[in-house]
Amino acid sequence: DIRMTQSPSSLSAVVGDRVTITCRASRDISTYLNWYQQKPGKAPRLLIYATSYLQDEVPSRFSGSGSATDFTLTISSLQPEDFATYYCQQTYSAPMYTFGLGTKLEIK
Amino acid sequence: QVQLVQSGAEVKKPGASVKVSCKASGYSFSSYSIHWVRQAPGQGLEWMGMINPRGGSTTYAQKFQGRLTMTRDTSTTTVYMELRSLRFEDTAVYYCARDPYGSGWYFFDYWGQGTLVIVSS
Numbered sequence: 001d002i003r004m005t006q007s008p009s010s011l012s013a014v015v016g017d018r019v020t021i022t023c024r025a026s027r028d029i030s031t032y033l034n035w036y037q038q039k040p041g042k043a044p045r046l047l048i049y050a051t052s053y054l055q056d057e058v059p060s061r062f063s064g065s066g067s068a069t070d071f072t073l074t075i076s077s078l079q080p081e082d083f084a085t086y087y088c089q090q091t092y093s094a095p096m097y098t099f100g101l102g103t104k105l106e107i108k
Numbered sequence: 109q110v111q112l113v114q115s116g117a118e119v120k121k122p123g124a125s126v127k128v129s130c131k132a133s134g135y136s137f138s139s140y141s142i143h144w145v146r147q148a149p150g151q152g153l154e155w156m157g158m159i160n161p162r163g164g165s166t167t168y169a170q171k172f173q174g175r176l177t178m179t180r181d182t183s184t185t186t187v188y189m190e191l192r193s194l195r196f197e198d199t200a201v202y203y204c205a206r207d208p209y210g211s212g213w214y215f216f217d218y219w220g221q222g223t224l225v226i227v228s229s
Contacts, residue, residue: 001170034215036153043203043219044145044153050213087153091214095141095167095207099153 002026002090006100012108017078021103023071023088032092035064035073038102039084047086048073083107110134112142112204112220119226120194127190128223130204137185138162141207143216144178144189146200154200158207159187194227201225 003026013019023033031051036044046055048064051071061076075082088100115129130142143158157168159178166178177190187204202223205216 032214036216038153043222044216045219046215046217049215055217089215094209094214095143095158096169097143097155097214099155102152
């Protein structure tokens, strides 16, 4: 199985900060990496697919990059609505997918 | 508009089974696979398995082999997830999600609202 390691597990920031979350795969997954945002009591929301493609209606302050085993999600200027938990997901081993353990982004 | 609407919350005893439904609408049912993901209280997302509505083929995570069955009814565009021999640690919110696998990329672009399953004696 491909294991996904996210860091940090939690992060405190203020509105306006630039934030980066990383995700590392246990082996080469090319660019089959997605990012989701989840708020309490809600289903996850797709932000970025295939490493760097922004899902429809997702603000452009979100961006993704990387390849092979190392990936990043960047929020260029944090907004109040961005405080949530973020998950990476590998889909290289389709149809068997795995998620990272999540990064909780909190208000400092 | 695309919608995945799941059945309501369930309370089950250990050893029992639960069957959760996910009704799809607003798109071509057979063109997207449906996956199930669960989330235990305060925990992360765990992929459980998937079904391809076109032919009904399934793939399950090793962890659930033998306890999990996914089926679909094309006449009602509904997918079902049945988990048997329930344990306390199966208490979680269960989500269905759509995967547009035909695009060549794989991701979950629409999710159901979630179904809380509580296993309690």
